[in-house]
Structure formats: structure tokens, C-alpha cells
Amino acid sequence: MAKDNDAVGLDRMLVLEVARVTEAAAIAAAKFCGRGNEKAADKAAVDAMRHELGRVSLRGTVVIGEGEMDEAPMLYIGEEVGNGTGPEVDIAVDPLEGTTICAKKMPNALAVLAIAERGGFLHAPDMYMDKIAIGPGYPEGIIDLDAPVGENLAALAKAKGVPVSNLTACILDRPRHAEIIRAVREAGAGVQLIPDGDIAGVIWTTDPAETGIDIYLGSGGAPEGVLAAAALRCIGGQIQGRLMPSNDDEIARAKKMGVSDIRKKFKLEDMASSDVIFAATGVTSGSLLSGVKLSGNSAETETLIMRSKTGTVRRIKSRFSDIGHMLAQSRD
Numbered sequence: 201m202a203k204d205n206d207a208v209g210l211d212r213m214l215v216l217e218v219a220r221v222t223e224a225a226a227i228a229a230a231k232f233c234g235r236g237n238e239k240a241a242d243k244a245a246v247d248a249m250r251h252e253l254g255r256v257s258l259r260g261t262v263v264i265g266e267g268e269m270d271e272a273p274m275l276y277i278g279e280e281v282g283n284g285t286g287p288e289v290d291i292a293v294d295p296l297e298g299t300t301i302c303a304k305k306m307p308n309a310l311a312v313l314a315i316a317e318r319g320g321f322l323h324a325p326d327m328y329m330d331k332i333a334i335g336p337g338y339p340e341g342i343i344d345l346d347a348p349v350g351e352n353l354a355a356l357a358k359a360k361g362v363p364v365s366n367l368t369a370c371i372l373d374r375p376r377h378a379e380i381i382r383a384v385r386e387a388g389a390g391v392q393l394i395p396d397g398d399i400a401g402v403i404w405t406t407d408p409a410e411t412g413i414d415i416y417l418g419s420g421g422a423p424e425g426v427l428a429a430a431a432l433r434c435i436g437g438q439i440q441g442r443l444m445p446s447n448d449d450e451i452a453r454a455k456k457m458g459v460s461d462i463r464k465k466f467k468l469e470d471m472a473s474s475d476v477i478f479a480a481t482g483v484t485s486g487s488l489l490s491g492v493k494l495s496g497n498s499a500e501t502e503t504l505i506m507r508s509k510t511g512t513v514r515r516i517k518s519r520f521s522d523i524g525h526m527l528a529q530s531r532d
Contacts, residue, residue: 210289219516221249221256223311223520224251226481226483227248230492232302238303239299242296245483257285259286264293264324289315289318290315290320291313292430294310295311295312296310298396298483302483311483314472314478316472321426322426322459322470328444332344332352332439333405333428334356334438338438345440349387349417350383353367365388368391369384369416373394380417400480403488403504427478433473435513438468439468440467482502482503488504490517502518
């Protein structure tokens with residue numbers, strides 16, 4: 201666990217360094233917004249993020265990344281990143297959260313990075329995870345992944361002091377969620393469907409007055425679940441998740457990564473513990489962040505940066521007068 205002396209844990213200067221990493225990835229991806237090429241956008245973000253991480257004073261190991269070593273040329277699980285000095289940390293990345301929505305220039309694409317003290321993140325394999333999440337300010341345990349949808353909504357409404365009809369659930373727009381959507385509406389609550397980007401969907405629950413989202417429900421990527429938990433670790437809230445392997449190979453992969461109980465119900469502290477720094481830069485504009493604004497060789501970005509140890513939440517608007525070097529890295 202982090203101690204009061206920052207020299208023991210994460211250096212507070214890493215907060216700004218982490219923001220620079222996600223800014224670079226977002227700017228690189230933004231060049232491909234609306235072009236219909238998901239792979240090109242993702243590659244640009246990965247290349248830029250990998251290059252910027254190499255300049256940061258840390259000794260990092262990617263535990264949530266682009267895939268295993270034989271599947272991803274960069275930012276693969278187990279890859280060592282950083283300049284070789286500074287603290288030893290775990291790295292969780294999603295260089296382009298929402299590749300499809302970026303390619304279609306739809307809202308809420310993000311570049312996301314989180315770091316934690318070594319051992320601070322669940323090593324989640326690339327498979328589905330069933331999730332439920334709410335923001336801060338509620339009694340611990342009022343939501344339960346194993347409870348019926350209606351019971352969770354009723355408990356949340358009671359805690360908020362409002363009728364269930366005042367609640368809105370955020371759910372990925374997928375055929376597999378038809379039953380959850382039906383249950384939410386039968387309970388009297390509203391549904392906001394999103395095409396992609398469940399990290400943003402979870403973070404929206406932390407500010408219902410601004411986003412209109414009270415609860416996140418449904419399955420999405422397990423790596424994204426860990427990144428969402430990292431954000432909640434900093435800003436507050438509750439999340440539960442359970443892996444959903446589809447075959448024996450996925451079960452074996454999970455066990456290889458240290459998940460001994462495939463049916464375990466992971467809570468926030470299981471997925472993100474110790475001192476955590478979380479950063480997300482908007483690629484396309486949405487409810488959480490403004491997207492990258494490109495103008496010739498310049499760019500403007502908005503980044504959400506948070507740290508669990510201090511409870512600090514910052515929104516940083518940056519202006520870059522010359523982004524040529526960033527884009528050069530994404531083309532190498």
C-alpha cells in the first residue's frame with residue numbers, strides 16, 4: 201500500500217506524465233476519426249502511447265493491454281515500458297476505447313491509461329465480464345451482481361430517495377442484453393443504450409446530475425472492467441464483475457493469469473487496489489470529455505486525470521502548437 205511519502209509509492213509528478221501519454225494517443229487517433237478504418241486508428245493510438253510511455257520515469261509492466269505477446273506487437277501483456285527509472289508499476293491501457301465509434305466519428309471515444317503500484321490491478325484476460333456499477337455516496341453493498349435487475353434498481357432508488365422511474369441505466373446496445381433492457385424498463389427505469397465504450401459508461405455513474413446515468417449494467421470486456429474499476433478507485437463508486445469465459449481455452453488463459461476461481465465475483469478492491477492514477481483523453485466529444493480539435497498542425501485536448509491516494513480529480517485542457525512529432529510516431 202502507498203505510504204505518506206510519495207517516494208515510496210507513485211510520484212505525484214507522474215500525474216502530468218500520464219496525462220501527456222493519453223493526450224498523444226488521442227491526437228494520433230483523432231487523425232483517423234470518421235475514416236472508417238478501425239485498425240488504422242487503433243494502431244496510431246497504440247504507437248503514440250507506446251512511444252510516450254518510453255519517455256516516462258517508471259519501470260512498468262503491462263498487465264491490461266492489447267493482447268498477449270503473440271497477438272499484439274506493442275503494449276502486449278507482460279511488455280516492459282517506461283525509461284527504466286522511477287517506481288515499479290502495473291500498467292493498464294486502452295489506447296483507443298471505442299475503435300468503432302472513432303472510425304464512425306461518434307461520441308465518447310477515449311484514450312485511457314491507468315497505473316498502480318506493482319500488484320495493484322487484476323490481471324484480467326481478454327474475454328467478457330458481466331458488470332454492475334454505481335457512483336459514490338451510497339452504502340456499501342446496495343448493489344449485487346447476483347441480484348435481479350429490479351431489486352438493484354429498487355435498492356438504488358431507495359438510497360437516492362427517488363422513485364425507480366427517476367433512474368436511468370447505461371447498457372451496451374447488444375442483442376445479448378435484451379433481457380436486461382426488458383427488466384430495466386419493466387421496473388420503471390429508463391435505458392440509455394451506447395454503441396461502444398463501456399469505460400465511459402461506468403464513469404458516467406459518478407455524476408448522474410451531469411450525465412443522467414445512475415447505474416451501469418451488462419457485459420463488456422474484462423480489461424475495460426479493470427480500467428473502469430481504476431477510475432472508480434480514484435473518484436469513488438462501486439463495481440462488481442464476473443468473468444464470462446466462452447470455452448475451455450479462455451478458462452485456461454484466465455487460470456494462467458492467476459484467476460483460480462473462474463466464478464469469483466470481483467469487487468472494486470479486487471480489480472484495482474493500492475495507489476492508482478487514471479487518465480482519459482477525449483478522442484471524440486461526448487458526455488465525459490470534449491474530443492480532440494485539430495487545426496492544421498495544432499491540436500486541443502481535454503483530459504480527465506485522477507489519483508486515488510489524494511482523491512484529486514482534474515480536467516486539463518491542453519493546446520499543442522506543433523503535433524508533427526506525435527503523428528510521426530504513429531506513422532513509424
